[in-house]
Amino acid sequence: MTDRTVADILIESLPYIRQFSGKTIVVKYGGHAMVDEKLKDDFASDITLLKCIGLNPVVVHGGGPQINKVLDAMGITSSFVRGMRYTDDETMDVVEMVLGGKVNKEIVARINSKGGNTVGLTGKDGGLITAEKMTIYQEAEGDNPPEIIDPGMVGTVSRVNPHIIHTLTDQGFIPVIAPVGIGEKGETYNINADLVAAKIASALNAERLILLTDVDGLLDEAGKLVSSANAATIHGMIKNGNIKGGMIPKMECALESLDHGVQKSHIINGTRSHALLLELFTDSGIGTQVFRDNG
Ligand SMILES: Nc1ncnc2c1ncn2[C@@H]1O[C@H](COP(=O)(O)OP(=O)(O)OP(=O)(O)O)[C@@H](O)[C@H]1O
Ligand SMILES: [Mg+2]
Numbered sequence: 392m393t394d395r396t397v398a399d400i401l402i403e404s405l406p407y408i409r410q411f412s413g414k415t416i417v418v419k420y421g422g423h424a425m426v427d428e429k430l431k432d433d434f435a436s437d438i439t440l441l442k443c444i445g446l447n448p449v450v451v452h453g454g455g456p457q458i459n460k461v462l463d464a465m466g467i468t469s470s471f472v473r474g475m476r477y478t479d480d481e482t483m484d485v486v487e488m489v490l491g492g493k494v495n496k497e498i499v500a501r502i503n504s505k506g507g508n509t510v511g512l513t514g515k516d517g518g519l520i521t522a523e524k525m526t527i528y529q530e531a532e533g534d535n536p537p538e539i540i541d542p543g544m545v546g547t548v549s550r551v552n553p554h555i556i557h558t559l560t561d562q563g564f565i566p567v568i569a570p571v572g573i574g575e576k577g578e579t580y581n582i583n584a585d586l587v588a589a590k591i592a593s594a595l596n597a598e599r600l601i602l603l604t605d606v607d608g609l610l611d612e613a614g615k616l617v618s619s620a621n622a623a624t625i626h627g628m629i630k631n632g633n634i635k636g637g638m639i640p641k642m643e644c645a646l647e648s649l650d651h652g653v654q655k656s657h658i659i660n661g662t663r664s665h666a667l668l669l670e671l672f673t674d675s676g677i678g679t680q681v682f683r684d685n686g
Contacts, residue, residue, distance in 0.1 A: 404672040411671060412445040414598035415560075417653075419588035420498065422453040423605035423637075424661025431501055434603075437667040438565060439507035447560050450502075450567045451591060453584035454494040455637070461485050472527050474637040478543040478581045486581045487513070490569040498567050509565045514572040515579075517555025520587065522546030522572030522580035530630075546572050546580025548587060551594040585637075589644035593651035600653045601670060602641055603661030608679030609634070609642060621682045622646055645681040656681045 418438070425431055441448045458476075462469060462485055470477045478486060491513040499511040514520025525547040528537040559566045570587040572580045585602055592600040609617040609625075612633045617624065625642045628634040634642055645656040659666050659678030670677055 407672045408444055411598060413447070415447040415449060415592075415595045416441065416599045416601065416671070417449045417451065417588055417592035417595065417597045418667060419585055419600070419602040420450055420452040421584070421602070421604040421661060422455040422457055422494070424603045425452075425454075425457070425494075426605070426662050430662060430664060431497075432505075433664050434661070434667065435498070435501035435505045435507070437665055438502050439505040440668065441671070442507055442563075442565055448565055449556060449560070449591060449595065449597075450498065450565065451570060451584055451588035452490070452494060452498055452567065453570065454490045457494050458486055458489045461489050471636065472529065472540050472542055474635075474639045474641075475525065475527060475542050475545045475583060476581065478545050480544065483544040483579055483581055487571050487579055491571055495567060495569040502565060502567070507565050508563050509567055510559050511567045511569070512555065513569040514582070514587065517558075518552045518573075519555050519568070520548055520570075520572035520582070520590075521550040521552075522574055522582055523549045524574075524580070544578070544580055546574070546582045548572060548582060548590040551590050553591070553594045556591070556595060583637075583640045583644075585641045585644045589648040589653070589656075592648050592653045592656075596652040598654050599671070600645065600648050600656040601667065602645060602656070602658045603666060604637075604641065604658060605660070605662050607660045607677070608658045609638070617679055618676065619680050619682055620646075622684050625681070642681070646683075649681065649683050 438448050495511040499509045502509040525542055525545045527540040527542050529540050531538050556566050570582045570584040572582050607616045609620050611617055625646055648656050657678050657680050659670050
């Protein structure tokens, strides 16, 4: 690459850097996007670069595959309902240890190694996330009412106290958050990371909520990318079974966040190198952008 090309690229990104300067960008880093060392390193560099050029990145991470690995080694099998892992007490211990320990600290260390100033926390720290038990409604056959499913210690976010996030970002730190919350009685909840990212993005009035996963975005029944999706598309595709598993909470959260202070939400493929930078600083419009019905 010639010096001229480097200068061109930097100058082309200038309008985006100006647009995002000082703005909060919440990035959900899916466990499924943490594929290899190079990708994890590129992600860490991207986050560090965002901070260095004046944006306020806040990272929320998942860790489904990493949790599975430990559960497998322990001989525990999980079942999933609407993309949520049934979480008994033993599974909850593993989820908290893997997310809040191994995965969180690995991301923290990697971003720090690139020169970012990172602090890892779970929803328990600084009273960040108060949670309550989630009730899951599963569509039943025909005219039957939906079935109510008890997911164990799966939580939903009842309250976000962003004070700790502001304190960290004001002092130049990048918060990296594991999706574990605490109930009113001190009980620990396993919360879907997309849900946590969306609630935190709303509490921070984030400019962007970017959900990094392991597919190009929302895919239709033919596997083709749906580049923009509104409520009707999303609800229709959930109903007819074309949005399944972990994509259900992801699409629901991306949509809901737009009604609660977030300017734009996107689902992009985090297994593409530097996907985050390309999304923020180019016109190429990768992935799926979610719109309000009137948007
Ligand atoms: N219509 C769809 N379009 C795209 N992906 C879909 C669709 N329906 C279901 N999926 C599945 O959703 C998965 C992404 O959600 P998943 O919860 O597995 O990952 P993640 O949220 O990125 O990671 P983690 O849950 O560890 O944080 C895709 O890998 C794909 O298999
Ligand atoms: Mg998921």
